[in-house]
Amino acid sequence: MADQPDPLRTDPLDSVELVLPRAGSLAPVRAARPLRPFSPEVLGFVDDLGRRLRSDPALRPFPELVALGFWARRASVERLRARFEGAWPGAVRMPRGLAFHVAPANVDTIFVYSLLLSMLAGNRNIVRISSRARPQGDQLLTCLAAAVEAAAPAVGTSFAIIRYPHDDGITAALSAAADIRVVWGGDASVAAIRRAPLGPFGTELVFPDRWSLAVFDAAAVAAAPDLPGLARRFVNDSLWFGQNACSSPRALVWVGDEGAREAASRAFWAAVEAESDAAGIEWADAHAVAKLVGACLEAIGGGVVQLPTPSNRITVLRAERLSGLGHHPPAGDGFFLEYRVDSLAELAPHVARNWQTLVAHGIPAEAWRAFLASHMPHGIDRIVPPGAALDFDALWDGVDLLTALTRLVDLRV
Amino acid sequence: MSEATDIPGSRIEAFLEAPVFGLPAAEKRALLDAELAALTAHHRASCPAYAAILETTGHTAPADSRNAPFLPVTLFKLHDLLSVPREAVFKTMTSSGTTGQAPSRIFLDAGTAALQTRVLARIMAEFIGTRRLPMLVIDHPSVVKDRRSFSARGAGILGMMTFGRAHRFALRDDGMAIDWDALEAFAEANRGQSVLAFGFTFMVWKHFLEPLAKAGRRLPFDDAILVHSGGWKKLEAEAVSNERFRAEALARGGFARVHNFYGMVEQTGSVFVECEQGRLHAPVFADIRVRDSRTWAEVPHGTPGIVQVLSVLPRSYPGHSLLTEDMGVITGEDDCACGRLGRTFRILGRIPRAEVRGCSDTFAAPAPALADG
Known part of the structure; x- marks a missing residue:
């Protein structure tokens, strides 16, 4: 792949607005090496983010953010890890590479689950959020920013959150560069994003209307x-x-x-x-x-x-x-x-x-x-059972998300 | 009028003979209850969709005006509702509708249309008299050019134009600026006299009163009448109160008598007009209820709620009892200082839109696929 032009270096991306990291650029995320699945840096970040979401009084009105905080607890992440590592004990898990996430327009927090899973998988991540601002979205970004600032430098280069108005050129460039594309937002959003082709090795997770x-x-x-x-x-x-x-x-x-x-x-x-x-x-x-x-x-x-x-x-x-x-x-x-x-x-x-x-x-x-x-x-x-409908799990929409966000090296020697 | 009088139990003549604002509450209620019950029975027998709604929602007892089952006005945007065969439809009225929404479609037969015209004339005469005054239309002429497309705005203007003579349009077709030549000519011809002006509230303010003020102009009419309608939503955003509107109309146009009215394309004709005391009045042909959204129970006078409008006019479509998208408050009954009897009320604005949250971007507008439909 080294002899091909990096599609991320084309013009369209100059016009994206970088929401996080603040005052940064996309370049470090694009250049960063992937991390190992469940790297200590990312584990520390997820744990810290969870603590912030659980304890910030400003988040009380947004129980979905508090629930996200509970999901990010060290113990629950360790359970995920055990399940993940137990599935193919002989094989070696590798991140896919670059993940391009499309969050739903109403900045529902559910896309954060797939982002955190992708980070735990070791991928680099570019997340497109909508320009429609909502209070719980702002609160979430504030928490994310604080957690990134406190985290190891490797975390800072493992994801970026961007905004851009409807622009097929930008979506096409990000899609062509992505090893995996994660699309929330329902049927219409999936159909719109699918107009942009993935590269030959690109794969995708989509969340249509359910x-x-x-x-x-x-x-x-x-x-x-x-x-x-x-x-x-x-x-x-x-x-x-x-x-x-x-x-x-x-x-x-x-x-x-x-x-x-x-x-x-x-x-x-x-x-x-x-x-x-x-x-x-x-x-x-x-x-x-x-x-x-x-x-x-x-x-x-x-x-x-x-x-x-x-x-x-x-x-x-x-x-x-x-x-x-x-x-x-x-x-x-x-x-x-x-x-x-x-x-x-x-x-x-x-x-x-x-x-x-x-x-x-x-x-x-x-x-x-x-x-x-x-x-x-x-x-x-x-x-x-009743009461569990909204509980997000890494097994979602019929897919083991961590497995989908990684690849397996079949090691038999 | 044959269609209008064919309805069993209908006593529409009694309404046309009654004083528009002269029946005390108990007398009005008795007349209205009987007519609404007759209309409910008629629409139930003639409009299968209406019958299905009554059946499903459990309204099987004879309805009076207190519990006349109401349809949400939005339904006329989502479904064609008729109580006459399509061949009997004389014209179809459409509302301009909120951005992104389908317009309401209201199907009028000749009888209902004629009734609307007669009743509107009866009501307006109570406020502007029966003498036809020279009339200024505060809009642009092309809004009424195509008489086959009855937009609510065009139809409203055409309807009001029958109450005046020697009409002039105050605005230009290109860009809604004041047509100074037309306005000068109208002002010269009617200097020192009473005239009638009509326009939609926002247009009157934005394209007439404000530009007049900016130009430092004052029109030379005396005891002139301004009738306006269409809602305060846009003006509230600019913090223009009814009081300021009236003061400016007097200062700039010599409009000593300003009458706002509340009406909707779904109940054309039986409008609620603002009196000299600034209250909206229910005429004998119509009434108003204010309901609690939690139970649909009526709230006490003075308590805000969702406005329900009743009208004895709709015969070709089941629109005699409607739940509006407006919040309002009853301000009194048979007690207005202007001397007119009937309920009075104030409109507080649209029901606030609710925030939508969820996983998907598009859930707000799925085409409803109906059960067994």
Whole structure:
């Protein structure tokens, strides 16, 4: 590759705005050597960043940043490492090289997980963030800047955060130079970035639009010893990001007969209503109107009945048939469609590729194993208990991210 | 008017015969409740989408004006809603809509359109009288040139133009600057007399009152009337209050009588006009409710909430009870110093947009794929 011109030296990149490192340039990142996976420098940086995110009082309003801080704890990173190193004990793990990350436009913090994983993998990283500023994005950048300043010099040259307006030339140059491209932001963003070709050895991780749901055993919910606790965990899964996180459930499928469903549904939604009120999630008038519009649109589509709820905190529509299962509902912020099946098998024909997280209660792992093995559904990447929908893991969207961010040298001599 | 009177139980003649601002609350309520219930039954029978909404959301009992099920106005941007066969549609009104949004599409049959015209005339007469005054349109002439495309703005101006005579347009087609020649001629012809002027609130301020002030000009009218509409949002951003607007209209144009009105393309005709006391008034044909977004319960007078508008005019589309995108507050009922009866209210602005957070950039605008649709 030495005789080829470095695509990063072409003009388009002169116009990018460097957000981090402050007052630096892209040159050191481009020139830096990759680090070993789980290098002490990066481990120290991740640990320090996590501590800052957990302890900074300015971050209290942004629980997703605090959650990121917990994920970055030394113990949890060590668990990742053990899993990573245990997979191919004979082979040697190497970073891929240069990673080009495209963060979602709303500076959601989720892209930081893939950035930190890529740093732990030893890659050099260039992260494009959007120009749309948001408070939690600023707080995050402030924490990152402070952690980089305190970190070993090798960390400072292992990533840069940039901003640039829509410019296909810059995206093309970064894509051509990247060994791996990581694209957040959904279908539209993936389609837009894919117009820029990768180099022959370039590979990519993409995060298109996803759809998530909950599947609860009706009898188990009706008999739940701690229904408020179950409801609280469901509220955390769904309402934290107004149901707009890709892993937030949009629909709830009851498994059970009509009688069991009726009892479970009545008790459960009442508990969800109460818990969402108690959770202190910000109320917006616009949400109530959007849910009313959503209910009207679903009504026009037909086959649904709205269940009575004491307030507009949540809107629940019961669908008479399964045929609509998986459609993107017209509203979020506490807008749920409810379905019923007699058995899990009934669900199988409806599973689509974009199904990501399935929040399950009252259905044991063996039942899910059997379901997956016998029906081989095209979608579903995660099956998690209530309360865990938003927990990011290095196994995400069906991909072991650390494995994807590294390559394996097959050493057999 | 046959379509308008064909609705079982409708007593629209009683509204047209009643004083526009003269019915005490209890009397108005009785008349309105019965008419709205008749309209709900009519639209339920004639508009399958409306019937499906009522069915789904559980409104099966006869509705009165207190619980007349309301549709969010946004729905007219997302779905064609008609209570007449398409062949009966006489014209389709569209709103300009917020940037990036589809416009509202409102389907009028001849009966509803005629009713709108009659009712608007009845209401405006209460504020500007029945004599047609020379009229200045504070807009540019081409806004009403194409009469087949009824944008809300063009239709609003055409509707208002019927209340004046000898019309002149105050602005130029190119760049919205004041057409000084036209304005001079109009001013000369009507020196010292009353005239009627109409324009959209922001245009009147930005392209008429402000340039007049900058040029140091004062128009020579006496006891002139300025009617304006369209919302304060843009002017609030410039910190222009209603009081300042009125003062400037008087100082620059001799407009001693300034009437803002609140109305929407989804309920053309039954407008809410601002009286001499600065309150917006519900005429006999319409009413206003203010609701709590948490439960949709009505809030007490004086408490802000989301504005619901009721109108007895919409017959060809189910628009007789609508939840607007505006926040407002009821300021009284049958107690305005101007002497007009009915509810009065103030509009506080648009419902604030909610912040959207999540993993994906594009979740805000997915085409709703409907269940079983």
